[in-house]
Amino acid sequence: MKPMTITEKILARHAGAKEVTPGELINAKVDIALGNDITAPIAISEFKRIGAKKVFNRNKVVLVPDHFTPNKDIKSAEQCKVLREFAREQKLTHYYEGGEVGVEHALLPERGVVVPGDLVIGADSHTCTYGALGAFSTGVGSTDLAAAMITGELWFKVPESMKFVFNGRLRKWVSGKDLILHIIGEIGVDGALYRAMEFTGRAIDNLSMDSRLSMCNMAIEAGAKSGIIAPDAATKAYVTKRAERPFKFYASDEDAVYSEIREYDCSQIEPKVACPHLPENTKNVSEVKNISIDQVVIGSCTNGRLEDLEIAAKILRGKKIAKYLRLIIIPATPFIYNEAMKKGWFDIFLKAGAIISPPTCGPCLGGHMGILAAGERALATTNRNFVGRMGDVKSEVYLANPAVAAATAIKGRIAHPDEVTK
Amino acid sequence: MKFNGKAWKFGADIDTDRIIPARYLNTSDPKELAKHCMEDADPTFASRVQAGDVIVADKNFGCGSSREHAPIAIKASGVACVIAKSFARIFYRNSFNMGLPILECEEAADSTESGDVIEVDMSTGEIVNVTKGKRFKARPIPPFMQELIAAGGLMESIRKKGAV
Ligand code: SF4
Numbered sequence: 001m002k003p004m005t006i007t008e009k010i011l012a013r014h015a016g017a018k019e020v021t022p023g024e025l026i027n028a029k030v031d032i033a034l035g036n037d038i039t040a041p042i043a044i045s046e047f048k049r050i051g052a053k054k055v056f057n058r059n060k061v062v063l064v065p066d067h068f069t070p071n072k073d074i075k076s077a078e079q080c081k082v083l084r085e086f087a088r089e090q091k092l093t094h095y096y097e098g099g100e101v102g103v104e105h106a107l108l109p110e111r112g113v114v115v116p117g118d119l120v121i122g123a124d125s126h127t128c129t130y131g132a133l134g135a136f137s138t139g140v141g142s143t144d145l146a147a148a149m150i151t152g153e154l155w156f157k158v159p160e161s162m163k164f165v166f167n168g169r170l171r172k173w174v175s176g177k178d179l180i181l182h183i184i185g186e187i188g189v190d191g192a193l194y195r196a197m198e199f200t201g202r203a204i205d206n207l208s209m210d211s212r213l214s215m216c217n218m219a220i221e222a223g224a225k226s227g228i229i230a231p232d233a234a235t236k237a238y239v240t241k242r243a244e245r246p247f248k249f250y251a252s253d254e255d256a257v258y259s260e261i262r263e264y265d266c267s268q269i270e271p272k273v274a275c276p277h278l279p280e281n282t283k284n285v286s287e288v289k290n291i292s293i294d295q296v297v298i299g300s301c302t303n304g305r306l307e308d309l310e311i312a313a314k315i316l317r318g319k320k321i322a323k324y325l326r327l328i329i330i331p332a333t334p335f336i337y338n339e340a341m342k343k344g345w346f347d348i349f350l351k352a353g354a355i356i357s358p359p360t361c362g363p364c365l366g367g368h369m370g371i372l373a374a375g376e377r378a379l380a381t382t383n384r385n386f387v388g389r390m391g392d393v394k395s396e397v398y399l400a401n402p403a404v405a406a407a408t409a410i411k412g413r414i415a416h417p418d419e420v421t422k
Numbered sequence: 423m424k425f426n427g428k429a430w431k432f433g434a435d436i437d438t439d440r441i442i443p444a445r446y447l448n449t450s451d452p453k454e455l456a457k458h459c460m461e462d463a464d465p466t467f468a469s470r471v472q473a474g475d476v477i478v479a480d481k482n483f484g485c486g487s488s489r490e491h492a493p494i495a496i497k498a499s500g501v502a503c504v505i506a507k508s509f510a511r512i513f514y515r516n517s518f519n520m521g522l523p524i525l526e527c528e529e530a531a532d533s534t535e536s537g538d539v540i541e542v543d544m545s546t547g548e549i550v551n552v553t554k555g556k557r558f559k560a561r562p563i564p565p566f567m568q569e570l571i572a573a574g575g576l577m578e579s580i581r582k583k584g585a586v
Contacts, residue, residue, distance in 0.1 A: 025564075041450050042494075050580065052586045067447075072448070079449075122488075123488055125487045127488075140512060141488055141490040143520050144515065144519060146576075155566070189435055189482060190435070190481060190508065193511060194511050223482065223485060223511065225511055365444040365447075366443065366445055367444060384437075386437045386440065387437075387439065387463075388439055388443050
């Protein structure tokens with residue numbers, strides 16, 4: 001058989017084929033089809049418009065109203081109502097709202113809804129996050145979601161793969177977020193357009209699951225169709241206690257074909273900041289230290305997980321945030337929220353002067369819970385710094401990891417974590 | 423399918439937040455969305471665009487989120503077609519799935535200015551800049567995508583296959 005990448009193997013398996021080749025158009029079965037309060041209402045109305053009666057499998061269609069919830073206004077309440085009624089009518093197993101809701105891409109891996117070897121589609125561009133588990137996972141539109149909800153299948157063009165090899169050890173304060181920002185800074189926001197990004201190397205082997213999730217999360221910011229990391233012992237430890245279905249580990253063949261292979265020496269990579277208004281405008285944190293900041297956001301599907309809050313707590317312990325700065329911390333799921341509280345991190349955050357938000361997308365997409373005024377500047381652990389992303393078109397967003405975010409909150413300007421720790 | 427309209431020129435990496443900002447995504451009503459189309463790239467666009475106009479942009483048009491509200495807003499604003507050097511993947515997919523004509527053509531993107539009159543023939547991929555008297559050929563649309571368009575979009579093709 002011809003050598004294949006992990007991505008090609010998963011796609012072939014779901015298309016019922018022995019092998020697939022980049023560029024080929026296939027019809028493949030999906031294991032999970034996901035929608036949220038922004039994208040699912042359109043999918044549901046398409047579903048009804050063409051006369052569909054039942055979803056293909058009530059265990060495999062997942063709805064998570066996380067973007068504008070708790071409902072920010074009447075219109076968003078109506079959007080959520082569409083989801084709730086559909087979930088009830090179709091008896092969906094995986095519908096999360098109220099005290100069960102979390103940011104979708106943190107929630108699904110955490111609850112074992114997506115597992116290694118899956119083919120997942122989601123009407124949300126950051127669906128690529130689940131590649132961290134060794135699944136093929138990609139963002140699609142609402143019409144695609146409607147089609148998958150009805151038929152359990154979807155058309156795909158098999159992507160070429162790009163390989164990113166990370167050698168060496170990470171420096172202190174450097175996380176998966178910095179590695180992916182480093183890549184995007186090099187190859188640009190369309191540097192991986194239409195392609196699958198495969199992350200490998202010693203440094204990736206040593207990366208925590210939270211950091212892997214945050215890396216794959218931002219594959220879309222390089223224009224990629226998906227990001228993926230071959231599952232290993234760390235993946236196994238993570239999924240074994242959560243998976244609700246059997247899972248399967250795939251790996252790339254040694255002589256698999258890549259459109260490009262890039263190698264990195266991690267000891268050369270510093271904590272990164274992506275400056276407005278594109279994720280590719282990356283600088284080392286030391287180069288942008290004089291920029292004053294009005295709001296710091298720690299949260300989102302990129303960096304709202306336990307490891308992220310832990311590092312923020314470590315840096316903020318016994319400290320106060322800068323006067324006139326708002327620090328908003330958003331644990332990404334109810335589980336993370338509860339764990340952070342039990343570990344005493346809420347005390348640290350509150351004493352430092354932070355606001356703790358319930359799990360939601362909130363300010364990440366300029367929805368609610370921390371919108372910026374004209375001329376204001378935020379540093380956020382989120383994934384996009386487009387014009388107007390967090391509020392007024394004249395506001396700005398800088399992207400960084402949670403350690404840089406916490407240090408920045410203390411200093412009131414972009415700061416290196418070393419500046420506030422001994 | 424043939425179009426003739428005025429060009430609106432935009433730069434590279436026009437993201438979905440600029441096409442339709444998230445603050446308006448608490449609805450999916452095309453008419454509402456059209457009122458804010460391209461607002462964060464050109465606040466005057468929605469009030470000045472005419473039915474049949476064409477958006478012409480540099481590389482990576484539609485990058486960012488998967489929101490179908492972006493092609494919906496563009497279509498509902500009356501824009502007949504988008505021409506760009508390249509499109510972000512999900513935007514490309516969404517446009518075909520919901521029937522917004524789009525074409526990739528580097529040369530046309532480079533030599534078009536706002537206000538130029540553009541003629542497009544979707545079936546041949548031929549683009550004419552009438553103002554400048556120049557002709558271009560867009561990258562051909564893959565046969566599978568042409569079938570999708572011919573079937574009336576993804577949902578219609580599913581219905582025709584009898585999957586409902
Ligand atoms: S946290 Fe931000 S990027 Fe992630 S799903 Fe929500 S809005 Fe999208």
